[in-house]
Amino acid sequence: MAHNVEKDAVTGVDTTGHEWDGIKELNNPLPRWWLWTFYITVLWSIGYWIVYPAWPLVSSYTEGVFGYSSRQEVMDRIAEAKEAQSAYLGKIEAASLEEIRSDSELLNFALAGGRSAFAVNCSQCHGQGAQGFVGYPNLNDDAWIWGGKPDEIMHTINFGIRNEHEDSRYSEMPAFGRDGLLERPQIEAVVEYVLKLSGQEHNADLLESGERIFENECAACHGPNGEGIQDTGAPRLSDSIWLYGGDRQTIRETVNNSRYGVMPAWIDRLDEATIKQLAVYVHSLGGGE
Numbered sequence: 030m031a032h033n034v035e036k037d038a039v040t041g042v043d044t045t046g047h048e049w050d051g052i053k054e055l056n057n058p059l060p061r062w063w064l065w066t067f068y069i070t071v072l073w074s075i076g077y078w079i080v081y082p083a084w085p086l087v088s089s090y091t092e093g094v095f096g097y098s099s100r101q102e103v104m105d106r107i108a109e110a111k112e113a114q115s116a117y118l119g120k121i122e123a124a125s126l127e128e129i130r131s132d133s134e135l136l137n138f139a140l141a142g143g144r145s146a147f148a149v150n151c152s153q154c155h156g157q158g159a160q161g162f163v164g165y166p167n168l169n170d171d172a173w174i175w176g177g178k179p180d181e182i183m184h185t186i187n188f189g190i191r192n193e194h195e196d197s198r199y200s201e202m203p204a205f206g207r208d209g210l211l212e213r214p215q216i217e218a219v220v221e222y223v224l225k226l227s228g229q230e231h232n233a234d235l236l237e238s239g240e241r242i243f244e245n246e247c248a249a250c251h252g253p254n255g256e257g258i259q260d261t262g263a264p265r266l267s268d269s270i271w272l273y274g275g276d277r278q279t280i281r282e283t284v285n286n287s288r289y290g291v292m293p294a295w296i297d298r299l300d301e302a303t304i305k306q307l308a309v310y311v312h313s314l315g316g317g318e
């Protein structure tokens with residue numbers, strides 16, 4: 030069809046000689062530089078196939094003469110990191126909490142490990158920042174139900190609270206209303222007294238009987254002035270920090286039905302080094318004793 034080639038009047042370029050329904054095609058070949066670049070990339074890719082893993086086979090792949098594997102590279106790095114960690118973990122396992130806290134290198138390692146173990150195991154109940162929720166204590170403040178010294182924190186983590194473990198921390202506030210231990214008016218009175226202890230508005234007329242009931246029924250666990258007793262896990266009532274809530278209605282509910290906060294034991298789920306790191310981390314959150 031070459032004989033149909035003609036010069037296009039507008040562009041001055043030859044046509045290819047093809048024609049479809051009166052439409053002709055200009056003959057604009059690819060620029061040389063483009064074509065050569067293209068050939069070079071083809072050659073490059075062949076070289077790449079030879080030296081690097083490239084083609085999938087039925088159950089494997091062409092490995093390439095360099096034998097490179099990105100998976101192996103990741104594995105090597107993980108192994109390296111584990112190796113570096115295991116030295117620290119061994120030291121943490123052997124050291125007391127005091128020793129960990131006084132060695133800045135170990136301490137930094139423990140805080141980082143504790144933070145990530147907390148995010149995985151504890152944050153669903155205590156919150157991502159350990160700020161707590163209703164019924165789940167805030168671990169950032171210096172109000173401790175069971176104790177805020179490193180050893181006490183570790184004991185809580187190891188054995189948990191009100192669970193099946195034989196060494197679990199345990200105590201149970203009576204359900205004064207539900208079990209008929211106190212009459213309704215007595216409960217009303219002691220609630221007013223708790224409101225007073227925590228510095229809130231209260232009905233002064235009920236304080237006298239409320240105080241008497243508190244001394245008889247509550248002080249053994251919560252302390253004579255409602256300051257809380259860690260041995261019984263009875264929270265302080267004379268401040269504005271509440272586990273369940275400090276308004277009249279919530280206090281009444283607590284006294285009527287009591288509560289039964291449960292935390293699992295971790296001693297059989299986490300290794301010792303992890304629990305130590307958690308104890309050091311929780312202790313560092315701000316309120317450690």
Ligand code: HEC
Nearest residue numbers: 150151154164165166173174175176185190290291292307
């Ligand atoms: C299933 C929910 C749950 C999980 C998970 C949990 N906790 Fe708790 N934790 C609680 C509850 C509930 C209490 C308070 C129990 C009570 O009323 O005394 C508590 C109390 C504590 C206390 C005592 C606070 C104090 O004032 O004495 C510490 C410390 C603690 N948790 C740390 C942890 C750590 C660390 C983890 C993760 C390894 C964890 N908890 C995981 C529910 C949980």
Ligand code: HEC
Nearest residue numbers: 200201202246247250262263271272273274283288289290
């Ligand atoms: C046997 C010990 C015991 C006795 C007696 C007891 N408590 Fe408690 N109290 C506890 C414990 C333990 C808790 C925490 C319960 C939990 O976390 O599940 C608690 C929690 C509370 C709370 C909730 C505090 C908060 O931060 O939300 C209030 C309010 C309270 N008690 C008031 C009383 C009053 C009022 C009495 C007396 C009528 C009383 N308690 C008697 C052990 C006791």
